[in-house]
Amino acid sequence: AQKVTQAQTEISVVEKEDVTLDCVYETRDTTYYLFWYKQPPSGELVFLIRRNSFDEQNEISGRYSWNFQKSTSSFNFTITASQVVDSAVYFCALSERDYGGSQGNLIFGKGTKLSVKP
């Protein structure tokens, strides 16, 4: 069965610290997609990144970077030099192909609440 585990429920850091959010997934499919979403206090889920299972290259976008390791079924997210505006709940999600070969519904982890203090 598909499953996403975010073992860290809450993390608190001081501004400018680096922080890594862990994500471990389970799937039987060989083709799947991984996502990270941010949910600020306003409640709207904001898309951050999508990765497909064939692309294990790490990605960096500004202060954000993602480390995808198929061997350990992990897709971790690092924020460098954290800022107060990074405070939010971060969700990792998994999607497998549906019957038509396209992306199906998302399976989310329980989220990690990040608090960045000034």
Next chain:
Amino acid sequence: DTGVSQDPRHKITKRGQNVTFRCDPISEHNRLYWYRQTLGQGPEFLTYFQNEAQLEKSRLLSDRFSAERPKGSFSTLEIQRTEQGDSAMYLCASSALAGAADTQYFGPGTRLTVL
């Protein structure tokens, strides 16, 4: 391009009443998804549409829940005979069916409180 919109943003109702939520997807997105999120949890899939066809329903979608997407544009989610356990945030997302890598973009959600 405007994002996904949902209406209403908040709904308070009494147990046993029926409620209906609306979702307007991003223009020309032909996939539309409904999720439910309870406090401290990640969103859970309820159902999704490709154009007007409802392709999949979760076991969470009891027979009190029904969703429609007439003409493949906006969608409605109705809950009949609401129960206190239905209190949650109801999220809508849409994606463009463009091959095998579609990103779902979410709306602001409708927060339902059943008294």
